[in-house]
Amino acid sequence: MNEPIVIRGARHWKTGRSIDVACAGGRVVDAAPAGARVIDAEGAVLAPGFVDVHVHLREPGQSAKETIETGTRAAAAGGFTDVLAMPNTSPVVDTVAGVQWVIARGRESLWARVHPIAAVTLGQKGETLTEMVALAAAGAVAFSDDGRPVRSAETMRRALEYARPTGRPVIAHEEDPDLKGDGHMNEGAVATRLGIRGIPAAAEAVMVRRDVELAELTRGRLHLAHLSCASSLDALCDAKRRGLAVTGETCPHYWMLDDRAVEALGTNAKMNPPLRSEADRHAVIRAIADGTIDCLATDHAPHTAEEKRQPFDHAPFGIVGLETAWALTVTGLGEPGHVELARAVELWTDAPRRAFGLPAVTLEPGSPADLVLLDSKDEWTVEPERFHSKGRNTPFAGRPVRGGVRLTMCGGRVTHDAAHASAEARS
Ligand SMILES: [Zn+2]
Numbered sequence: 001m002n003e004p005i006v007i008r009g010a011r012h013w014k015t016g017r018s019i020d021v022a023c024a025g026g027r028v029v030d031a032a033p034a035g036a037r038v039i040d041a042e043g044a045v046l047a048p049g050f051v052d053v054h055v056h057l058r059e060p061g062q063s064a065k066e067t068i069e070t071g072t073r074a075a076a077a078g079g080f081t082d083v084l085a086m087p088n089t090s091p092v093v094d095t096v097a098g099v100q101w102v103i104a105r106g107r108e109s110l111w112a113r114v115h116p117i118a119a120v121t122l123g124q125k126g127e128t129l130t131e132m133v134a135l136a137a138a139g140a141v142a143f144s145d146d147g148r149p150v151r152s153a154e155t156m157r158r159a160l161e162y163a164r165p166t167g168r169p170v171i172a173h174e175e176d177p178d179l180k181g182d183g184h185m186n187e188g189a190v191a192t193r194l195g196i197r198g199i200p201a202a203a204e205a206v207m208v209r210r211d212v213e214l215a216e217l218t219r220g221r222l223h224l225a226h227l228s229c230a231s232s233l234d235a236l237c238d239a240k241r242r243g244l245a246v247t248g249e250t251c252p253h254y255w256m257l258d259d260r261a262v263e264a265l266g267t268n269a270k271m272n273p274p275l276r277s278e279a280d281r282h283a284v285i286r287a288i289a290d291g292t293i294d295c296l297a298t299d300h301a302p303h304t305a306e307e308k309r310q311p312f313d314h315a316p317f318g319i320v321g322l323e324t325a326w327a328l329t330v331t332g333l334g335e336p337g338h339v340e341l342a343r344a345v346e347l348w349t350d351a352p353r354r355a356f357g358l359p360a361v362t363l364e365p366g367s368p369a370d371l372v373l374l375d376s377k378d379e380w381t382v383e384p385e386r387f388h389s390k391g392r393n394t395p396f397a398g399r400p401v402r403g404g405v406r407l408t409m410c411g412g413r414v415t416h417d418a419a420h421a422s423a424e425a426r427s
């Protein structure tokens with residue numbers, strides 16, 4: 001329902017001041033219309049809705065793992081009003097019709113705005129570039145062959161050149177296919193002990209360095225997905241020093257866990273790039289704290305229980321992340337004092353909007369009423385069976401965390417209300 005709402009007594013995410021915010025007609029307004037519903041937000045922080053720039057919604061074609069409906073419902077529960085959907089579906093989103101289909105399905109679901117990312121190459125095969133200008137005009141917000149790298153430097157060069165006039169970034173999943181080989185976890189002592197073939201951190205870093213050079217050559221707009229290791233972060237820092245249009249993201253699991261988690265958690269700690277060393281984990285935290293990392297993302301990658309039950313070498317890469325993102329940010333970054341709460345919020349709100357050129361959202365009159373009400377003190381335990389996502393594949397099951405999402409509003413509509421966990425988004 002899109003009724004007028006007043007959020008009373010919240011703390012402004014940036015200033016910390018106590019504020020009342022009124023919403024009507026999908027926007028923040030000066031004053032509440034008569035009869036508006038009042039939400040008591042005492043003790044909670046009010047911020048623009050979160051944006052997740054890296055989500056696998058699995059539709060079309062893989063609805064056993066997730067659907068746009070369930071994935072966006074999970075997004076709303078995690079405080080997200082906007083998600084960028086990766087195109088490695090079945091079929092791959094590499095045509096105007098595909099982009100339009102994802103947009104239409106997203107509009108039906110009403111839980112969050114879905115922004116399609118289109119493939120860089122047809123079928124993500126790394127050969128023929130997609131019609132980027134037409135895809136951007138149809139609504140693609142970025143281009144990515146995520147799930148796999150663009151193997152050929154020449155193809156990547158052309159992709160950065162062709163994407164340039166669209167103003168949309170090429171999002172790179174960085175991994176040298178030869179160095180990765182048949183690896184399934186981080187190369188190192190843990191992999192050796194477990195007898196699992198490893199993937200060296202260099203598999204990521206050499207491709208990051210290659211693409212930074214190509215960003216310089218082409219003056220193209222490059223976004224580095226899910227950075228996991230120190231050397232990649234050095235390369236991102238270097239790109240910024242050189243004034244290149246390069247941005248980068250990392251994900252909660254890379255600051256929460258290192259490769260030792262694989263021993264205890266098995267396939268629920270299997271993702272790509274893999275959990276790295278403790279030193280890499282500290283480097284990720286430093287890069288978030290010092291601003292090298294531009295924004296955060298979940299790389300929400302749901303799989304079925306059957307798929308994840310397979311032996312480690314056969315199970316697919318990926319974990320879910322939408323419903324634990326904020327708690328892992330508070331627990332892993334805020335509480336230990338690595339970043340201030342306002343910066344933690346910014347990394348999920350203004351920062352991704354800036355990096356991807358999405359319209360700004362504020363708490364001021366006129367802004368879309370895309371809002372999230374956060375509890376930074378709320379303590380809870382991660383229970384995957386309570387997720388709205390179809391995916392239960394998380395390494396954080398049973399983990400006590402701090403930081404909850406009390407309420408999410410997208411376009412003035414309440415899409416998540418922790419007090420009534422079954423909040424109805426459909427009117
Ligand atoms: Zn990826």
